[in-house]
Amino acid sequence: MTARTSPEASRDIPEATVARLPVYLRALTSLVEAGTRTCSSEELAGAAGVNSAKLRKDLSYLGSYGTRGVGYDVDYLRYQIAREIGVEQDWPVVIVGIGNLGHALANFSGFRSRGFRVVALLDADPSRHDEVVAGIDVRPFADLEAIVREHGVAIGVIATPAVAAQDVADRMVGCGITSILNFAPTVLSVPTGVDVRKVDLSIELQILAYHEQRKAQGEATPATTGPGDPAHHELVREETA
Amino acid sequence: MTARTSPEASRDIPEATVARLPVYLRALTSLVEAGTRTCSSEELAGAAGVNSAKLRKDLSYLGSYGTRGVGYDVDYLRYQIAREIGVEQDWPVVIVGIGNLGHALANFSGFRSRGFRVVALLDADPSRHDEVVAGIDVRPFADLEAIVREHGVAIGVIATPAVAAQDVADRMVGCGITSILNFAPTVLSVPTGVDVRKVDLSIELQILAYHEQRKAQGEATPATTGPGDPAHHELVREETA
DNA sequence: GCCGGTTTGTTCTCCCGTTCACAAACTCCT
DNA sequence: AGGAGTTTGTGAACGGGAGAACAAACCGGC
Numbered sequence: 001m002t003a004r005t006s007p008e009a010s011r012d013i014p015e016a017t018v019a020r021l022p023v024y025l026r027a028l029t030s031l032v033e034a035g036t037r038t039c040s041s042e043e044l045a046g047a048a049g050v051n052s053a054k055l056r057k058d059l060s061y062l063g064s065y066g067t068r069g070v071g072y073d074v075d076y077l078r079y080q081i082a083r084e085i086g087v088e089q090d091w092p093v094v095i096v097g098i099g100n101l102g103h104a105l106a107n108f109s110g111f112r113s114r115g116f117r118v119v120a121l122l123d124a125d126p127s128r129h130d131e132v133v134a135g136i137d138v139r140p141f142a143d144l145e146a147i148v149r150e151h152g153v154a155i156g157v158i159a160t161p162a163v164a165a166q167d168v169a170d171r172m173v174g175c176g177i178t179s180i181l182n183f184a185p186t187v188l189s190v191p192t193g194v195d196v197r198k199v200d201l202s203i204e205l206q207i208l209a210y211h212e213q214r215k216a217q218g219e220a221t222p223a224t225t226g227p228g229d230p231a232h233h234e235l236v237r238e239e240t241a
Numbered sequence: 242m243t244a245r246t247s248p249e250a251s252r253d254i255p256e257a258t259v260a261r262l263p264v265y266l267r268a269l270t271s272l273v274e275a276g277t278r279t280c281s282s283e284e285l286a287g288a289a290g291v292n293s294a295k296l297r298k299d300l301s302y303l304g305s306y307g308t309r310g311v312g313y314d315v316d317y318l319r320y321q322i323a324r325e326i327g328v329e330q331d332w333p334v335v336i337v338g339i340g341n342l343g344h345a346l347a348n349f350s351g352f353r354s355r356g357f358r359v360v361a362l363l364d365a366d367p368s369r370h371d372e373v374v375a376g377i378d379v380r381p382f383a384d385l386e387a388i389v390r391e392h393g394v395a396i397g398v399i400a401t402p403a404v405a406a407q408d409v410a411d412r413m414v415g416c417g418i419t420s421i422l423n424f425a426p427t428v429l430s431v432p433t434g435v436d437v438r439k440v441d442l443s444i445e446l447q448i449l450a451y452h453e454q455r456k457a458q459g460e461a462t463p464a465t466t467g468p469g470d471p472a473h474h475e476l477v478r479e480e481t482a
Numbered sequence: 483g484c485c486g487g488t489t490t491g492t493t494c495t496c497c498c499g500t501t502c503a504c505a506a507a508c509t510c511c512t
Numbered sequence: 513a514g515g516a517g518t519t520t521g522t523g524a525a526c527g528g529g530a531g532a533a534c535a536a537a538c539c540g541g542c
Contacts, residue, residue, distance in 0.1 A: 016499060022447040026426065040519065049428040053501060060521055068520040069508035085447050086454030093446070100345035105442070107341045110426060114443045115450065154453050155446065178456060179449040181442075185267065185351060187290040195452050197445050201422075202351045204438045205334070205396065206263040206326050208420040209356065210254075211436050212395050213327030215419060257529060281489065294531055301491055309490040310538035483542100490537075500527080507520075512513100 013084075017058040021085055023048045024055070028078035040071040087115025092151040094177075096168050097160030098123045098131070098138050101183055105159055106134040116155075120147045124164070141168075148175040155179045162186040169196075254325075258299045262322055264289045265296070269319035281312040328356025333392040335418075337409050338401030339364045339372070339379050342424055346400055347375040357396075361388045365405070382409075389416040396420045403427040410437075 027047040031039055041059075045052035059065065059072075065080050066072045082088050093116050095105055106121055121133055124141045131138045139147070147153065156172040158165050158180060165184035172180060173194055182188055182198045190196055254262075268288035272280060282300075286293035300306065300313075306321050307313045323329050334357050336346055347362055362374055365382045372379045380388070388394065397413040399406050399421060406425035413421060414435055423429055423439045431437055 014499070018451050019444070019448055021451070022441075022444040023428070025447070026443070027428070041521095042519085047428065049430075051501070053503090054499090056519095056521065057500085064521070066520055067508065068506070069510095069518050071519065084451070086450045087447055091446075091450050091453070100348045104341035104345045108442060110443045111446075114447065116446055154457075155449055179453050181445055181449060187264070187268075187288070189290070193456075195449055197449060199440055199442070199445060200263075201346070201349060201440070202267070202355045203260070203263040204422055204440060205332075205352075205357055206266070206328055206355065207260055208396055208422060208436055208438060209327045209332050210259050210262070210325070212332070212420050215434075216395075255529070283489090292531065294533090295529090297490065298492080298530085305491070307490055308538065309536070310488045310540095312489065485541090486539105488537100488539080491535090493532105493534085495530100495532085497530080498528090500525105502523105502525080504523090505521095507518100509516105509518080511516085 013061045017061055018085075020048070020050065020054075020058055021081055023050075024058070025078065025081045025085065025087075028074055028081065031074045032078055036074050038071045039074055041066070044072065082115070085115075089115070091116050091155055092119040092153045093117065093155045093157060094120045094122060094144065094147060094153050095157045095159060096122045096141065096144070096172075097158060097164070097184075098128055098133060099159065099161075102159040103133055105157060105183075106136065119151045119153060122147075124160075141171075144171055145175045148172075148177060153177060155181070157181045157183070158188075159183045254302045258302055259326075261289070261291065261295075261299055262326055264291075265299070266319065266322045266326065266328075269315055269322065272315045273319055277315050279312045280315055282307070285313065323356070326356075330356070332357050332396055333360040333394045334358065334396045334398060335361045335363060335385065335388060335394050336398045336400060337363045337382065337385070337413075338399060338405070338425075339369055339374060340400065340402075343400040344374055346398060346424075347377065360392045360394060363388075365401075382412075385412055386416045389413075389418060394418060396422070398422045398424070399429075400424045 024044065027044060030047065031044075041052045041056045045055040048055065059077075062080060062084050065077050079088075093111070095102055095118060098106065098121050102121065102123070106118060111118055118134070118136060120143070121136050121138045122141045122144055123129070123138050126140070128138045129140060154177060156177045156179070158168050158172075160168055162184045165182060165186045166188060169180055169182070169188045169190055173190055178193060179195045180188065180190065180197070182196055183200075185200055185202055188196050188198075265285065268285060271288065272285075282293045282297045286296040289296065300318075303321060303325050306318050320329075334352070336343055336359060339347065339362050343362065343364070347359060352359055359375070359377060361384070362377050362379045363382045363385055364370070364379050367381070369379050370381060395418060397418040397420070399409050399413075401409055403425045406423060406427045407429060410421055410423070410429045410431055414431055419434060420436045421429065421431065421438070423437055424441075426441055426443055429437050429439075
């Protein structure tokens with residue numbers, strides 16, 4: 001409607017596009033590391049696993065950073081996307097729940113390299129407060145508010161069992177955290193203005209199971225299941241928003 | 242998507258609905274454990290964090306399992322959804338890559354209780370082949386094909402570093418695996434007919450960062466809601482226009 | 483048997499996202 | 513300089529999902 005000729009059209013980015021920007025960013029970072037200077041929308045789309053038209057439309061929401069007849073300057077585009085997402089600055093993050101998953105998250109190297117810094121690991125279990133995980137010592141959950149205030153934390157990660165997740169979320173919101181990444185298999189209820197994204201292993205597996213069952217049912221199709229069959233190299237859709 | 246002629250009464254269920262069925266299933270399981278016999282669409286929608294109209298429409302794709310004026314029989318509906326998803330049967334699953342994340346996944350208790358059984362843990366690193374994780378001993382990656390054949394595995398989980406993920410996926414597909422859950426931060430290329438779902442921590446965090454940046458930018462707007470504001474469910478969209 | 487209250491299943495409309503197709507814009511070669 | 517060949521950015525068509533609203537169906541009381 002109104003985003004016709006606005007130069008810094010950073011007001012109207014669709015949610016579906018926002019979800020793909022990190023994918024483009026990763027692909028561009030790979031290209032930068034490989035020494036590539038420029039790339040076409042076709043190449044970048046291939047690396048990101050999307051349609052080139054969709055890629056171009058997504059990028060058009062950020063502005064006109066390409067050159068017709070040439071393509072995109074890889075490093076420049078990478079910077080623009082990173083700035084748009086907000087990962088040029090460092091985001092302090094707290095992780096609550098240092099079980100198996102919490103360990104894995106704390107040790108995940110992709111944090112620091114992608115604009116995030118784990119400033120604290122919290123757990124309600126006092127027996128864990130001796131531990132040092134990934135160079136960070138585990139502190140009592142009660143320290144949450146002090147840590148959030150000290151570091152200006154806006155993003156919290158919940159890696160607790162399901163029963164504790166809502167409590168943790170409430171406390172986080174109470175401390176001023178406004179974005180939560182939830183790994184616990186439960187539905188969180190939060191006030192408006194707080195963003196929650198969930199990562200749920202069981203749900204993903206069950207979605208796969210549904211399609212798998214469907215494949216098994218419609219087994220009338222001729223055998224394409226041979227071991228040596230690297231036929232098509234097309235990408236499989238997986239977006240579910 | 243391949244429009245397959247429906248072999249039975251179960252027609253094609255929209256993808257968005259399929260993605261929500263596991264959420265309903267979990268909510269119903271909770272209700273069953275709480276001893277609830279029946280529930281209305283409003284109650285179930287609340288527990289699942291969705292709109293009741295959307296819930297009813299979703300369920301209508303499965304059939305008419307409710308009773309007007311009464312609601313749904315909790316246990317009956319739970320069974321029907323489980324059957325539709327395909328988690329009444331047990332799905333054998335292999336996990337490749339037993340690092341921090343692989344450990345967490347292997348120890349995840351939600352597998353067995355939700356229709357999945359980890360039949361093997363594989364890792365390319367020989368130094369890990371002594372380990373026993375979650376009661377399952379880690380075996381060489383080369384054993385993949387034998388294990389897939391023996392157990393009839395259709396679902397594979399990739400928890401390796403990004404550089405190894407495409408290789409692992411290729412081998413999985415070569416062995417006959419047709420559904421892959423990918424935790425590695427990379428885009429997988431697979432033949433048509435193979436489903437890939439990805440779980441990507443960095444992407445989720447970056448999406449949160451984007452919205453967080455937006456909130457910080459638009460700090461000029463007067464506070465519309467106080468801190469104590471128990472309201473919405475789930476993912477909360479922000480002030481678009 | 484019938485009436486009022488309740489809740490489901492479904493229809494209709496609107497909006498978002500995807501994809502096609504093409505003009506605009508740029509480079510390179512002659 | 514000009515034309516041929518590329519590639520971007522975007523208008524427009526299309527399909528699918530979300531939400532409101534309502535008719536159909538069921539229960540209980542009398």
